Amino acid sequence: MTSPQSVIDAAWGTLPPSGRTVETAGRYTSARMERIIQIVVAVGCLTIGSQGFFSSLELAGTGALHGILRGTVFLSLLVMVVLCIVGWGARTASAVFAFLYPVSLLLFPLATADSPPNPAAQPWPFFLISLAATGALIAFPLPWQYVWAIGTPLLYAAVRLWTGGFAFEFWVGVGYDVSVAVILNLVFITVGWVLRSLGAGVDAARVQAVLSYARAASADAGEQERVAVAALMHDSVLAALIAAERAQTEREHQLAVSMAREALTRLANAESDDPEGSDEPVARGWIADDIERSAGELGVHLEVERVGIGPAAVEQPSVPGRVARAVALAATQAIANAVQHAEGAGLRVRILRSGSGVRVEVADEGPGVDVAAIPSDRLGIRASIFARMAAVGGEATIESGARGTIVALTWTGDRPA
Structure with missing residues (x-):
């Protein structure tokens, strides 16, 4: 907004x-x-x-x-x-x-x-x-x-x-x-x-x-966002819940799971202006490039360490586009959290292979964070990282202590996206 x-x-x-x-x-x-x-x-x-x-x-x-x-x-x-x-x-x-x-x-x-x-x-x-x-x-x-x-x-x-x-x-x-x-x-x-x-x-x-215009524009943007979220809840989340409640057969259960993942993806991406785009496979290097570009938009200049991964132009595409975007967006959120709460101290990002999939690690040397103590209404980690990775069949883990925090985003490719 x-x-x-x-x-x-x-x-x-x-x-x-x-x-x-x-x-x-x-x-x-x-x-x-x-x-x-x-x-x-x-x-x-x-x-x-x-x-x-x-x-x-x-x-x-x-x-x-x-x-x-x-x-x-x-x-x-x-x-x-x-x-x-x-x-x-x-x-x-x-x-x-x-x-x-x-x-x-x-x-x-x-x-x-x-x-x-x-x-x-x-x-x-x-x-x-x-x-x-x-x-x-x-x-x-x-x-x-x-x-x-x-x-x-x-x-x-x-x-x-x-x-x-x-x-x-x-x-x-x-x-x-x-x-x-x-x-x-x-x-x-x-x-x-x-x-x-x-x-x-x-x-x-x-x-x-100008102040009156600003107030009117802000109110209009808020109303548009409310309408968009209401439509999302009605069209995706509510439909997934109804399908899950009515599911009887194995096929209906699979359909309900697919609808739930789609609803989680759309809900996690509600705060992003990026289009969903194609689901064509992309190279792991594309994820690194996208993370560097998104970090630059946050005012953070960093180079992603690529372990066993070649340039995006020559590497064989192996990660579905929807998964790649989810991993890049979740990593960007982790970078934003590191900048906001740890002032970017010791910020570094590494990308490597994980089976037939990909793993991204975002680390900093800040004071750490107690994930269990985060209020339930704070969606920066729950929706933008955990829910986003879960929606594409991936996993997100956070290891945090007095010496820093490591956010690991993993998609192994052995579970459907």
Whole structure:
């Protein structure tokens, strides 16, 4: 039966790739939304920042401090724009610019001390007010975004009024400009919050949808398995029991035994997806090859020791196909038990002749197991090993102690399969 986790993994595999190896599939929409915000911010900052840069050239002769201040601010803005477009390091670059802008406002009066303020002309820091807020939009959590959206315009207003000596003509222009800047900043922050909330909501809905699908698929697989087992019990096991109860003659007894063996085989193979296939004889080497292949599917790399057995391609077929598959499946179950309970310590497999049949030994050096103490509802040994071998006229024995466990699977060929 398919596990819910495997269904979830398969469902996530159908989602479009995010383009980032560090992003999980559960944040696909949020990641896309974040990239959209970064690109829009980069385009807006490039456009408005260019206007501010050309405005700053009018004050190029105010001293070295102004040149350093202007170069630092606009260089950090350019780095922020580039990294937002690239999609790498955008948060760090945005945080640097968001911090540098308030510092530049505080240093701006000192850098332009030899240039008298003009109430009719805006200084270049004015053009970057909203850009500082968008930098905070990329870099900071929501509460701090609103602090930058409101705080930077107010700081600009304080610096502007102070450099203008709090003259009346400065109050009118600054009041209008700061009011517009605060409104725009709040709109930017709110739109970003809405877009991110939408992305998170879509991701959450996708997760719930996948989980619902996984639960439905798991329930459907369980129902199909229940129906299959019920049909098996009705068609094979129950029919064999009825035939055995009604058997009177020797022929009827033989038929009941044959039906019982077939029912045991089908019941033992119920957990396997392998088809029953043909009953044509196969070489003993085929069993060794199949055991190695099945062990590899379990993640165990081993080579079966072949005693007196040649390659499957040249050896004379002597083991019925149904017997060979039963022996290989029982050996695979023994290997799985050794890996699970003994961590594969000293795991080795040997195949050899047994009369006209075959014998397979699976040994490990684990702590051993008390077969008699295994609960009756644990079918890993009883159904997958003992019942499977009994169903084809074979025998399974387990020798276990403190030095390890040996599972021997024998089909001598002197009993009908």
